[in-house]
Amino acid sequence: MSTLEKPWSGRFTEPTDAFVEAFTASVSFDQRLYAYDIMGSIAHAKMLSRVGVLTADECQQIETGLNEIKQEIENGTLQWSIALEDVHMNVETRLTQKIGNIGKKLHTGRSRNDQVATDIRLYLRHEIDLIIEALTRLLTALANRAEQEAETILPGFTHLQSAQPITFGHHLLAWCEMLVRDRARLQDCRKRVNSMPLGAAALAGTTYPIDRYYTAELLGFESVAENSLDAVSDRDFAIEFSSAAALIMMHLSRFSEELVLWSSSQFDFIELSDAFCTGSSIMPQKKNPDVPELVRGKTGRVYGHLFSLLTLMKSQPLAYNKDNQEDKEPIFDIVDTLKGSLRVYADMIPSMRVKHENMRNAALRGFTTATDLADYLVGKGVPFRDAHEIVGKSVRYCVENRCSLESLSLELLQSFSDLIQADVHAALTLEGSIAARNHVGGTAPVQVRAAIQRLRSRL
Ligand code: ARG
Numbered sequence: 001m002s003t004l005e006k007p008w009s010g011r012f013t014e015p016t017d018a019f020v021e022a023f024t025a026s027v028s029f030d031q032r033l034y035a036y037d038i039m040g041s042i043a044h045a046k047m048l049s050r051v052g053v054l055t056a057d058e059c060q061q062i063e064t065g066l067n068e069i070k071q072e073i074e075n076g077t078l079q080w081s082i083a084l085e086d087v088h089m090n091v092e093t094r095l096t097q098k099i100g101n102i103g104k105k106l107h108t109g110r111s112r113n114d115q116v117a118t119d120i121r122l123y124l125r126h127e128i129d130l131i132i133e134a135l136t137r138l139l140t141a142l143a144n145r146a147e148q149e150a151e152t153i154l155p156g157f158t159h160l161q162s163a164q165p166i167t168f169g170h171h172l173l174a175w176c177e178m179l180v181r182d183r184a185r186l187q188d189c190r191k192r193v194n195s196m197p198l199g200a201a202a203l204a205g206t207t208y209p210i211d212r213y214y215t216a217e218l219l220g221f222e223s224v225a226e227n228s229l230d231a232v233s234d235r236d237f238a239i240e241f242s243s244a245a246a247l248i249m250m251h252l253s254r255f256s257e258e259l260v261l262w263s264s265s266q267f268d269f270i271e272l273s274d275a276f277c278t279g280s281s282i283m284p285q286k287k288n289p290d291v292p293e294l295v296r297g298k299t300g301r302v303y304g305h306l307f308s309l310l311t312l313m314k315s316q317p318l319a320y321n322k323d324n325q326e327d328k329e330p331i332f333d334i335v336d337t338l339k340g341s342l343r344v345y346a347d348m349i350p351s352m353r354v355k356h357e358n359m360r361n362a363a364l365r366g367f368t369t370a371t372d373l374a375d376y377l378v379g380k381g382v383p384f385r386d387a388h389e390i391v392g393k394s395v396r397y398c399v400e401n402r403c404s405l406e407s408l409s410l411e412l413l414q415s416f417s418d419l420i421q422a423d424v425h426a427a428l429t430l431e432g433s434i435a436a437r438n439h440v441g442g443t444a445p446v447q448v449r450a451a452i453q454r455l456r457s458r459l
Helices: 018-024 027-050 056-074 087-105 112-148 168-193 212-219 229-235 236-263 288-312 322-351 358-363 370-379 382-400 409-418 424-426 430-436 444-457
Strands: 153-157 163-165
Touching: 018 087, 018 382, 027 056, 027 112, 027 212, 027 322, 087 112, 112 168, 112 229, 112 236, 112 322, 112 409, 112 444, 153 168, 153 358, 153 430, 163 168, 163 358, 163 430, 163 444, 168 444, 229 236, 236 288, 236 322, 288 322, 358 430, 370 382, 370 424, 370 430, 382 409
Parallel strands: none
Antiparallel strands: 153 163
16 A cells, blocks of 8 residues: 555455556646646635534634645645545545645535536636737737738639739638637637536435535636536546537648648748747758647647547446546647637737738639620620620630730730720729729628628627
């Protein structure tokens, strides 16, 4: 038996196998929950005192002891012990070392099962708030950038082929819409995270006259879990959070892919500032877009964690099973990865250099205003399908003769349709094309500016 007596050792006659002790311990990673564990314990003790299970003095001693333990943890003096398995038993044992037998009363009317479920929910609630803040910060950076680029023209792509001219402001606002939905998903998930398991005890509730609403109020929970079996066992709230996180990473991976492509000499639309790139140890000319590449790569680990959690929960019979101890590392890593990715993005966007000329030149290639010519013909009474055909022929002429649509003379254009008149050239310019898409959700600079105002009011 290890030097430290285990709180559950009463019914055992043989010591834990040394390897099993290490194998089953979670303290190396769940010590991260210490602040929430202590917060939950103080609230639990206060509730026990209020309903007369602990005296006011006992409660006070417990609270003081726990606050001191928090200090010990924060200044690195608490000795974590694997023999004490997890953060809960480490803290409780330390409390008894400090205040004696009264410390042993803290666990009255609860179990590590409802305790750990409470700790993770408190932790996740706090982290969700920080992630929402990080998303808002990134959204603000993107909105500011979109405002600067409200008139910047680049080709929009479908199938990664130049399609139609768009404004860069509009393009950036597309990412904003995705991130706004991501934020709403987290806000919604927070409601289900913020429900209190405490009181469920091991699985069936407790014989003490507990006041769960009081504990919930102390801990800021919006509700108390209705069913004790459900409260200690399900981790669906963590899976839901992970799905929301996976969607955010999916969006960032798409964004990253563009930044990587656009940094290449083939596109050459943007230059990330040196602070967000690294060089090559062999090729002196290289400046690599490491940050977006890494965010793209880190998306994989978040997806992996989501799948770990789904699989962890799959087929688990009611109620608590030790399997659930495996929920923590994926959750922690998702939180760290997500916060890191959002932070680095919010820092990177304002310092990104946009190469306006290159964007514009790219938009001039690839017949991006062909649809505008078709729309022009529709305006002259040609049915859209026929207009499409006429423009297709003029594009083919341009391909064969290596020229652009807007460089064709009026006479030449009239050889494709005699309805074409001198006003056609206005429709064929990049500015004419974007300005014409002047409706809610369109790419015209005036619409982009209005969309930024609406976005800001939502932030
Ligand atoms: N370390 C455990 C976990 O993370 C705490 C709950 C343990 N409960 C138990 N009955 N062994 O899930």
